[in-house]
Amino acid sequence: MRYLLSWHIREAEMRTRSPAWREEVVAFLAQYEDELFVNSELDWVEVLDPETQAIVVGPGAEVRSGFYNAGGKPSARVWAIRVASRQRAIDIASKFAGQLDTWIEVRECLPSAQRP
Numbered sequence: 001m002r003y004l005l006s007w008h009i010r011e012a013e014m015r016t017r018s019p020a021w022r023e024e025v026v027a028f029l030a031q032y033e034d035e036l037f038v039n040s041e042l043d044w045v046e047v048l049d050p051e052t053q054a055i056v057v058g059p060g061a062e063v064r065s066g067f068y069n070a071g072g073k074p075s076a077r078v079w080a081i082r083v084a085s086r087q088r089a090i091d092i093a094s095k096f097a098g099q100l101d102t103w104i105e106v107r108e109c110l111p112s113a114q115r116p
Contacts, residue, residue: 002043002082003089005096006105008073011050028099029077036081036092043080050074080109 014022036042051074054067067074079096083089086108093104 001085001089002080002109003086004105004107004109005079005081005089005093006075006107007077007096007100007102008105009076009100009102010073011052013073014050014076025100032095032099033079036079041081041083041088041092043082045080046078048075048077050076 033042033045051067054074056064056066056068058064081089081092083092089106093106097104
């Protein structure tokens with residue numbers, strides 16, 4: 001089964017966190033992502049620009065500054081994982097959530113959308 005995990009956080013919130021917290025998070029992410037990759041559970045990870053760099057494109061190629069879900073927190077990092085069960089995806093998300101002190105969005109990728 002394939003899942004996408006998303007970490008949502010505002011740029012301003014990241015700046016309010018202590019330098020020690022940020023260093024701890026970077027070290028955790030490097031170690032845990034490597035562990036998932038070695039276990040063949042991590043397909044890929046993307047780190048996204050802050051929301052101040054985001055744009056949205058609408059019908060007729062209209063371009064606006066900002067991110068789509070302006071009322072919520074923008075995505076900061078996305079992981080694509082392949083695991084044997086939904087529970088394993090929840091276990092992985094729980095570890096990220098605990099270390100990052102936030103909620104992690106978990107969504108299964110639909111089998112018909114997956115390509116080799």
